[in-house]
Amino acid sequence: MEQARLQILALIGSPRKGGNTDIMADEVLAGGDASGAATSKIYLDDYCVRPIADVADNSRERDDPRSDDDFPALLDRFLAADVIVWSTPVYWQGPSAQMKCFLDRMSSYFNHPDYRERFQGKGHAVLCAFGRSEPQHGDWITEPMKLTAEVLHGTYVGDVCASVYKRGKVSDMPEIIAACRELGAEAVRMMRRS
Ligand SMILES: Cc1cc2nc3c(=O)[nH]c(=O)nc-3n(C[C@H](O)[C@H](O)[C@H](O)COP(=O)(O)O)c2cc1C
Numbered sequence: 145m146e147q148a149r150l151q152i153l154a155l156i157g158s159p160r161k162g163g164n165t166d167i168m169a170d171e172v173l174a175g176g177d178a179s180g181a182a183t184s185k186i187y188l189d190d191y192c193v194r195p196i197a198d199v200a201d202n203s204r205e206r207d208d209p210r211s212d213d214d215f216p217a218l219l220d221r222f223l224a225a226d227v228i229v230w231s232t233p234v235y236w237q238g239p240s241a242q243m244k245c246f247l248d249r250m251s252s253y254f255n256h257p258d259y260r261e262r263f264q265g266k267g268h269a270v271l272c273a274f275g276r277s278e279p280q281h282g283d284w285i286t287e288p289m290k291l292t293a294e295v296l297h298g299t300y301v302g303d304v305c306a307s308v309y310k311r312g313k314v315s316d317m318p319e320i321i322a323a324c325r326e327l328g329a330e331a332v333r334m335m336r337r338s
Pocket residue numbers: 158159160162163164165166232233234235236237238273274275276277281308309310311312
């Protein structure tokens with residue numbers, strides 16, 4: 145029987161289309177596509193995902209008081225994917241607000257009995273770009289996302305971080321472009337094995 149195609153979804157946290165994290169995500173998706181996966185991309189900035197509201201302490205009992213915005217539709221796409229490519233610039237020592245809102249809003253669902261299992265078993269790949277020259281500035285993104293993969297009972301596929309400031313300049317960094325391509329291919333290999 146023919147195997148279903150692996151679905152890779154890139155979530156772009158930057159408002160800059162054609163920016164560094166957008167370009168890096170395209171390379172990961174191209175690597176996945178070349179390995180037989182189906183790929184898609186969401187620019188979070190194109191949607192209204194409000195910051196999380198006041199929710200219950202117990203994550204199993206939370207509702208989503210702001211579910212009248214675009215988050216539920218994006219969550220459906222997220223849950224349908226096998227691999228998530230979290231792609232965000234470093235903004236003030238953390239992910240962009242667009243990405244942070246998405247992550248926080250997941251809190252209303254990830255442990256809810258109606259959703260819990262659908263969050264589990266995914267692959268998580270992480271991309272980040274930051275203007276500073278110190279390589280450890282990527283840790284602001286990768287460390288929390290490693291924990292996110294764990295909390296969601298998924299697999300951390302890997303990450304690529306680029307020290308690059310100006311729009312689109314990552315295109316001039318062949319080693320980063322190659323690493324992103326390889327990350328897409330590796331995501332497919334890892335998820336097929338799991
Ligand atoms: C609001 C804002 C905050 C930023 N904060 C940081 C920061 O804390 N550390 C850093 O290294 N770069 C910072 N930068 C630079 C971006 O991370 C960098 O330009 C990155 O390449 C942008 O990626 P993009 O083209 O995908 O948007 C910031 C840029 C902006 C616009």
